[in-house]
Amino acid sequence: SQQGEEDPQALSIQEGENATMNCSYKTSINNLQWYRQNSGRGLVHLILIRSNEREKHSGRLRVTLDTSKKSSSLLITASRAADTASYFCATDQIIQGAQKLVFGQGTRLTINP
């Protein structure tokens, strides 16, 4: 079962506004990654934040991590129509003795021009 849960499931905002997506998880992690997916196809890695980091920036992206609450947020500032996509968080989990990346269900983001 997927252990990462994104919130909200869908988000629709106007171009230029900021978009915030949240991810919660249940077990201890070493790192958390965010990926983007256009049109139900391949995912593109956006950013990785380590468990000892609280905040990380990459261009218009800002990721926070709160290990005490087992949650992370992805903020996209000054959104553009091209940011329309689904966004997934992924956490490393030990499942059946093997380390895996477990993806959440995703947040579908729509930026309206």
Next chain:
Amino acid sequence: GAGVSQSPSNKVTEKGKDVELRCDPISGHTALYWYRQRLGQGLEFLIYFQGNSAPDKSGLPSDRFSAERTGESVSTLTIQRTQQEDSAVYLCASSQPGSSLSTDTQYFGPGTRLTVL
């Protein structure tokens, strides 16, 4: 350089038929993953290949699913006696492992959209 490629991009098949999906990873990437993504859902791990180690098949949903990898190159995912519930996008990803899986960025192919009628 070339990214991960998958073929076919779309496959429509009849219930009960076998299908074979192909993945060409990025050259030099020793790790290869298969995922399944049903409509509107997240990614479901299927199988993981790492170099010459025995593959991690723990995510394969039934014995109708199997996968092979030739050395550190092409991989094929085979679904036998397809069922309508197998309809999904099948995504392949590859990575060049560093010190741990948790720090590895996975590079995804465009996926194969499988429709079982």
